[in-house]
Amino acid sequence: MSSAPLRLYWEIGHLRPGQQEPASWHPANVPGCAQQDVGTAEGLPDFRVGKNVTLWASLESSSFVYRARFSRPELPDGTQLFFHSDGIDYEAMLAVNGVRLARHVGPYSPIDLDLTPHLAAQNELRIEIAPVPRRAGFPPDRTQASDVFKPAVNYGWDFQPRLIPSGMWRAARLEKRAERRLDAAELRYELSADLRSARLRCLVSGAKLAGRRVRLSLLGPQGREAGVWESVLTADTADVPLGTLENVALWWPRHHGTPALYSWTLSLLADDGSEQDRREGQVGFRRVRLLMNEGSWKEPSGFPKSRSTAPIQFEINGRRIFVKGSNWVPPEVFSGSIGSARYTELIERALGANLDLLRVWGGGGPAHDAFYGECDRQGVLVWQEFPLACNLYPDSPDYLSVLVPEARAIVLGLRRHPCVAVWCGGNELFNSWSGMNDQALPLRALNAICLELDPATPFLATSPLEGMGHGYYRFLNPDTGEDVFRLMANVRATAYAEFGVPGPSPIHVLRSVLPEAELWPPRPGTAWETHAAFNSWTPDTWLDLPVIERYFGSSAHLEELIERGQLLQAEGLKCVYEEARRQKPHCSLAMNWCLADPWPCAANCSIIAYPNEPKPAYFAVAAACRPxxxxxxxxxxxxxxxxxxxxxxxxxxxxxxxxxxxxxxxxxxxxxxxxxxxxxxxxxxxxxxxxxxxxxxxxxxxxxxxxxxxxxxxxxxxxxxxxxxxxxxxxxxxxxxxxxxxxxxxxxxx
CATH class of the missing domain: 2.60.40.1930 (Macroglobulin (MG2) domain)
Structure with a gap:
């Protein structure tokens, strides 16, 4: 069998400005983050505690080198040894035994290198990571990410400190590959109009496949055989029609049905019918459409006319549903360190809050594949944004030369997941602080890529679009004097794609990260501010002390302040979800900002404090989202x-x-x-x-x-x-x- 993975032991070295070789080497986690591994090895204190995060800033200007040493494995005649990485962030130079093989830019496209011609008895694979990209001439904030295809949240946001990661953030391995092999396979389908049958085809790539027979075996959701099809390949890359599957069990969001998944195996057959190679996967059959919301074609009602509101009514398998969701940000500052268990526990929290959909926010970028696999299994819809957010991204050829292959890699990697229900160009790109519009070449390119590679999944240029709403994010609007109850009663949107009410984290979370001497009373300039309580959006957010005191007066102690702030958050979010549901069918969606914190915020709009601590607002949302x-x-x-x-x-x-x-x-x-x-x-x-x-x-x-x-x-x-x-x-x-x-x-x- 080909593609047998060989484990590598990785080390990392810190290249400070002016150095040619690291002074020392440390164990490296792959997948992981260069800054996290080096900072920890060099004794930097936990960035999550107090104001320690400021001590990590110097790593922005550093380069890093990964190395892995290995003996030449036994390679039968015709067998090749490949290095494969699922993604390296952001700019990397790859070499083996001193021979430079490739330069790579962008965190999402895979890297596949044939090492065979360069092998010796003992070998060293080196990957040099350039300093994190920062747009020259721009202040140290999210705008420094405005010419890279990389999550802007790490450049500093109102809820997350500035810590810009790089390195081998996705899995990497050596693979022995046979002369004749399957490199990749993907089962694609087209549902009939009545959703009862599916025409199947398989996209296959490999080596020396022309004239070879393949067999696809399909098992139904209960593990019983659903069909077997065979075909003869005509080339190393082929789109192979298979046949029709009848009586399809559809994949549904958990709260609307069963998320039925089929398992498939594609076998490459030898002349005697034995299996030479195989690829495996899962498929969920579903149809997703975005329709015009009820009454939207009637607006605007008078002349002169403008366009009607954008379609945002989800239709799943022919059924219109009201979507109750939440905005997803990476649950750790260093995304490379997120494991499957972390995804599972938070997705289960989302289901426990009666949520149907997670919007993978453009400021944070795509997650690891384990996130989407868990959403497939659990029946959670995903609104997937590309990593563009709140910036004016350029039309330049240099930028598009990175965006196009990286975006193609994202779509090709995720389109097989039935949970991915909509593609979106990014966050708040048509607002004044971004300055983009639908003629922007990056957005036209993203639309074209999605149309080519995944035409059956809807595409939105950005969020919000006409008719949709982002905000408000406080319990009380000081400009109008309206609280969230009055505010929601006076608005009418087709979708509330972001809204929030802040609340403090539980006291044990605060005690774990704030110095005891600074715990009470909360003050700007202390670790409270470092952890997003003050001067994060306004001088008072996200703790919002004046709002709490407006309703309750001064608090006698920290526990009382926390209880009061959490009460406002719980009742405020309950109000928004329920009011959005009352506005159905004109309104079709409500998603709070956000599900969970990426680090220990002292206060934030999240309903789950870091790392997995539900606030009272979590249970209020669960109550408001009951069927x-x-x-x-x-x-x-x-x-x-x-x-x-x-x-x-x-x-x-x-x-x-x-x-x-x-x-x-x-x-x-x-x-x-x-x-x-x-x-x-x-x-x-x-x-x-x-x-x-x-x-x-x-x-x-x-x-x-x-x-x-x-x-x-x-x-x-x-x-x-x-x-x-x-x-x-x-x-x-x-x-x-x-x-x-x-x-x-x-x-x-x-």
């Missing part, structure tokens, strides 16, 4: 004693169209629990409703008693269906209470 729930549209968070309280009642239903998806007629009971006692509101007899349809109910009203100060709760209960019940925690203040002034907010990425 069916009793819901209340509220005017505001803070009420006044003696004021008329109002809550518009709803039943929200996103369940799929199956036998149990409709809502039978029933009874809703609503009441308040205040410090002065229980206040009955109403009982609502609601009618039955079909699948995937909401029911709007009456408005519940009651005067808040003068003695109802402090917090109170609204309870919305469904008789006989306790799993649909909802509770909202709100604030009641005395009439003379005044909110303090809150500093105004700039546009997020300006």
């Amino acid at each position: 069916v729930l009793a819901s209340a549209r509220l005017e505001k968070f803070a009420w006044t004693a003696g004021e008329l309280f109002c809550a518009e009642l709803w039943l929200l239903n996103d369940r799929a169209a199956d036998a149990d998806a409709g809502i039978a007629a029933g009874l809703v009971h609503a009441w308040l629990e205040t410090q002065s006692g229980r206040i009955e509101l109403l009982r609502w007899s609601f009618p039955e409703a079909p699948a995937n349809n909401n029911i709007a109910g009456p408005v519940a009203r009651a005067l808040l008693p003068e003695s109802a100060g402090g917090r109170f709760t609204l309870h919305v209960s469904v008789e006989g269906r306790p799993e649909w019940n909802s509770v909202y925690t709100l604030l009641c203040r005395a009439p003379e209470d005044k909110g303090s002034k809150v500093v105004s907010t700039p546009a997020l990425n300006q």
Whole structure:
């Protein structure tokens, strides 16, 4: 069999400016990160603690050298030895035994080198990594990434420190390859209009394949044989038609069906029918389309006309669904160190929050393949962005010469995953802080690449597009005085692709990274600021002390401050998800910013603190994203004693169209629990409703008693269906209470 991997032991050396050879060598992790390995070996303190991250800045100007020494393996006649890397970040020079074989630029395209002609009895493979790319003449922020095809988040963002990685961030190996072999195979398909059958074909590449027979064996989701097809290859690279698979089991997002996966094996057959080589994989059969949202063709209604809003209604296998998702950023600053277990635990968290989709944000770039494999298995949709974000990327030939092969590598590597439901050019590219538009050559190139290589998967130039929304990101807008409840009631978007409310991390996370002397009270200029609590977007974010104090006054201790901030985040995110669902079918999607922190933020909009610590907001989101729930549209968070309280009642239903998806007629009971006692509101007899349809109910009203100060709760209960019940925690203040002034907010990425 060909392509048997040979394990290498890697070392790394630090090339400081002016050095030709490292002073010392250290063990290297592959996949991993050069800065992480060298910084740790040279005694730099944990960058996640205190202000230590500033001590790592000098590594930006350094080069690094990887080396692996190995004995020449036994190579039967005709067998070759190849070095293969799944990706090296960012610019690298590769040599074996002193002979330079290749220069490589870009983190995503694989490297494949035949070492056979250069082998000796003892060999040394060296890979020199150039200093991280930084655009000359630009300040030390994300704009230094504006002429590279590399995640901008590592150049510094409002929630992540500036730590720019490079090195062998993806797997690398030696492979012995037979003279006649399969190098790659990919099973492709075309579903029939009724989605019941699939025409299969296999893309095959290798060596000396002309005239050879191949057999594809397909196993169904339950492991039973689904079909066997044979064909004769006519060339070393071939698109081989196979046949038709009937009665296809479709791949569905977890909350809408079963994510059915088939397993396939392509065997290269010898003359006697024995297997000479093989390739294996999985395939999920699904159809994804982006449709116009309901009512979008009617807008704009008058003359002069402009274009209607962009299509963002997801249709999966012929069924329109309301997508509840979250924005995904790399869960570690050094992405090369992320293992499959890390992906699995966070994807399981997403499912636990009743989320359907993860938007792989363009600022962070594509993940390792293990992420997509887990999403395939778990039934999580992926919105995949290319690594462009909040910058004006150039039309220059030099930039496009890197973008095009790197983008092709991304699409070719990920298109086989059924979870990948939409391609997107990048984040916020059509906004003023980026300055791009749909004539930008990088975006035209990305669209063309996706059309050529994966035409059945939708493509968006960027997010947001017309009709879609990004923001807001605070509980209270100081420019308008509106809290998130009032803000959401006054907007109407086809999709809320980003929104957030900040909340502090749990106290044990804070104690693990902030010096004890700085824990209380939180202050700018301390490690609180290093960890995103102050001066991250505005002077007050992401801790947002003035907002917390506006509602609750000064906190007596850190635990009280954390509890108050986390309450605002939980109730705020619950409000946005539920309001977006109430705006269905015109609105089709809601995704919070963001799922999880990439390092220990003291405060952030994430619902999972680093490394995997759910905040109360996580459980609030899980409640707001249940397939069916009793819901209340509220005017505001803070009420006044003696004021008329109002809550518009709803039943929200996103369940799929199956036998149990409709809502039978029933009874809703609503009441308040205040410090002065229980206040009955109403009982609502609601009618039955079909699948995937909401029911709007009456408005519940009651005067808040003068003695109802402090917090109170609204309870919305469904008789006989306790799993649909909802509770909202709100604030009641005395009439003379005044909110303090809150500093105004700039546009997020300006």
